[in-house]
Amino acid sequence: MNRTIMMCFWLLLPAIARTSFDTPTRPPLKTPLHTIVIDPGHGGFDPGTHGLFSKEKNVTLAISLKLGKAIKEAFPDIKIVYTRTTDIMPGNASDIHEGLRYRAELANKSKGDLFICIHANSNGRPPGSYEERHLTGHKWVGRGRKKRKVAVYSYKWIKNTTTGAAVYIWKADRSGSKGQMISEENMGDTTAMDMDSPEARIRAQLYEKKYFANSALFGTYVSNEFVKSGRRSQGLQQRAVGIWVLEATGMPSVLIETGYLTNKEEEKYLNSRAGQNKVVQNIVTALKRYSASLEDKRP
């Protein structure tokens, strides 16, 4: 065996092992989840943030499509709905707000059981590294009446080191607005109900609580999986502003910041096949745990 063939053999070995042992013995997982809506952040005219060589809208789309495929492999019965599968603003909307509305309406119309928003982060500083100016003192320049005092600066290259994933959920306890998005359809009841009646409002509030608890549960699992695979994670965060799309979906919903494009290494990771697969694997493992805990709670 020459060296090239030998190399090919070693590279293919895991694949051979997988096809011959894993696949036939792995039964499809059962789940109470029917539909999952995956929302790749930004798109089209809205690139989101950017790193040294990549744009957020492309990174979120690549991860989202892989995520949908991986969920389908683990749970063949789950229907995946994407808010976009190409580089467009969802619904071909002409502005960001219209695009957000389209995302939420699609999720609600699809009667999703879970809404997953995929994003990549920025710490607001230039990607990679940047020059920072520090005031070190003053000096006098010019002569006579033109003499003036000027600042003296030193310049330093700073590496952009902020890294890590974060998971956001809508802060439900602050406002009842999510309750308004919970229609009788989302509550899984075919009986027509007057949504303005006190009974309906109470039921909507109960569902809002349940959705909040489930969002928090799934979000915590996702964050834990990031940590387990050696990533830095800011944990589960609650936000009451700026994540309108989570508020507007009548189902458990999370927004996953997969990492910082403004950090050189993390940008490479999020654009690499290995990095994207790892992020996807983390979310799918969390979904398996989430699905199993829903199964346990069923009467």
Ligand SMILES: [Zn+2]
């Ligand atoms: Zn974003």
